[in-house]
Amino acid sequence: MKLSTMWKEALGSLVQRPATEKYPFVRQEAPEHLRSKLHWDLEGCTGCSLCAKDCPANAIEIITIDKKAKRFVFHYYVDRCTFCGQCVASCNKDCIELVNNEWELAALDKDNFELYYGNDADVDSVLAEPAEADVEEPITA
Ligand code: SF4
Ligand code: SF4
Structure with a gap:
């Protein structure tokens, strides 16, 4: 590129x-x-786990609290998700949606990349499980 052209473009x-x-x-x-971001709707979900089985990124876990009562918790690993849409296609109950307006997913805290969808009480019980497992049994002589 000529020097004169460069100056012209720069100016x-x-x-x-x-x-x-x-x-x-x-x-x-x-x-x-x-x-x-993926959203899940408890209404209509049968807990079949097809979405989790078909997910190539292992980004979904369906936790069954009570199958008869249709109480499930949808555990979604945002940082594993490739947004391929396979889970949406696999769910024949239309419970899963990849929304178009929640794309600012960067975060400093890793906890933000694990989401739990479901009834508050069920989600709380799932979140409480690891804490309970950490409780050490008292040593008895
Ligand atoms: S969009 Fe693809 S990678 Fe993300 S959870 Fe669904 S199937 Fe898995
Ligand atoms: S595929 Fe649909 S109905 Fe089956 S567990 Fe997943 S969200 Fe629920």
Whole structure:
């Protein structure tokens, strides 16, 4: 490139608007078909676990609290998910959706990458399990 052309382009760019977007101060609407965070709807879920079995990333675990009462907890590993949409296709009850507007998923805390969907009481009982397992039995002589 000639020096004169280079100068012309450099000076021209000084008066042009930036080509980049002013994210995060200015946000564009997400494309309609963008695949972002997965949501699960307990209504209609049969606990069949097809979504978990078909997930190539091992990002779903269906925890059964009470099958007859249809009480399940959907454990979703956001950091494993590749947003492929296989679970959505596999669920014949339409319980899973990849929404298009929750794509800002970066976080400093690893806990943010594990989500539990379900009734509050069921989720609490699942979260309480590891804590209970950590409790050491008293030593008896
Ligand atoms: S979108 Fe793909 S990777 Fe993510 S949970 Fe569903 S099947 Fe697994
Ligand atoms: S495939 Fe659908 S119905 Fe079956 S466990 Fe997953 S979300 Fe529930």
